[in-house]
Amino acid sequence: MQRILPRGEIESLDHTTIPRLRQPVRASVFADRAARLRQLAPNHPLSTYLLLMADLADGQGKALKHSHMPGPGSERIDLAQAHGMPPLQATGWERDPGWRDLLAGLLEHMSGLTNLPPQALEIAQALKQRLNDDPAAIEAQADALLAEREEDVDAATAPFIMAALQVYWTGLAADFQESALPVVTPHGVCPLCGSLPVASIVHVGGQADACRYLCCSLCSAEWHLVRVTCSHCENTKQIAYHAIEGGPEGIKAESCDHCHTYRKIFYQEKVLGVDAIADDLASLTLDMLMGDAGYSRASGNPLLWQHAQVES
Ligand SMILES: [Zn+2]
Ligand SMILES: [Zn+2]
Known part of the structure; x- marks a missing residue:
């Protein structure tokens, strides 16, 4: 059954019945993405990349199952409500160091795949090494990614680091009590984490x-x-x-x-x-x-x- 609605009409009918927020569902968010990427890949000019991202989404789904990072404290919630700011604001958030374990797990998952393109394997392994040797550099990359400072972002490793950060914040967003959301948050950014x-x-x-x-x-x-x-x-x-x-x-x-x-x-x-x-x-x-x-x-x-x- 299909209905055709004039542009924007439904929203004007009754504002109160439209949910403001749709929180991610832990069990399906990354599995759905992986499935969709695999559906889009055949005969696509970017097929290899789409399949690589599907494998990464599989790893994200696995990692999310075990990711239970500390959420915002009551002080942070109060502050967000007082200023109408996203309570899980990603920039400036004091990340639990456990997010780097999520990244290590993702890289482990990718390195274990038999069909991984050699170039991707090389990047994953080098990143794994760097994560051990220089965690501060990885933290700096994460900061650059979250702040969208493109000039400081290493494009080759960015999808892996971003994938781990997505797992971290998706867990926080899934566990968030919607009633604690400020009534108004800035236009154009996520009301939960402030990202675009x-x-x-x-x-x-x-x-x-x-x-x-x-x-x-x-x-x-x-x-x-x-x-x-x-x-x-x-x-x-x-x-x-x-x-x-x-x-x-x-x-x-x-x-x-x-x-x-x-x-x-x-x-x-x-x-x-x-x-x-x-x-x-x-x-x-x-x-x-x-x-x-x-x-x-x-x-x-x-x-x-x-x-x-x-x-x-
Ligand atoms: Zn505009
Ligand atoms: Zn968000």
Whole structure:
């Protein structure tokens, strides 16, 4: 059954019934991503990379099962509520050193795979060595990634380090008591961890039916944003939608002529198993189209830090 709703209409019906936040589900978040990556990989120009990220997502799922890091204390919650700030704010968070064990576990998982491309194996092993020899350097890389200081990020090791940080924050986000969330948090960033969204998804079914959610690049949470609104600058007047002619269904770029940025928007109605991070990686052609049209990406993909380095 399909319903066609005029743009944004559903949101205006009743605000109170739309869940503001969708927290990640521990058991399925990374398994779903791995499955989607494997579904997208066959005959794709980036097939090798998509399959590598699927293997990484498997490792993330395993690691998340055992990751129970300390959450925010009551002081931090109070402070977040007083200032309307994300309670799990990633930048400046005092990470439990256990996150490096998550990274070690991920690298172990990857190194143990029989089908890993030699170049990836080399990177994983070198990173494992560095983790032992110079943990401070790994912490510095993590800081650069969380602050999105691209100039300080090592693109080759970034997906692995980011994957461990995602496990860490996804655990925190899954365990968070939603009632402790500040009533208002800044526009454009995750209300839980303050990171930028990778893309957005229009859901089907349940209370979120036909509603659009932004997908956190770090903690896997999703938060509601009324459709036809710029996810970067909140403009609602100069929004346009772009798709590749004859390209895959259920994916568009939502552009804003006020701030000249775009983010992709995926429609579950067309592709039920869509995953913001996986489907974003698999649709770089749309990024090229948007670049040619003069728009810049509002934020990057957490598993890809340098487009030029990716080869199939
Ligand atoms: Zn988040
Ligand atoms: Zn804008």
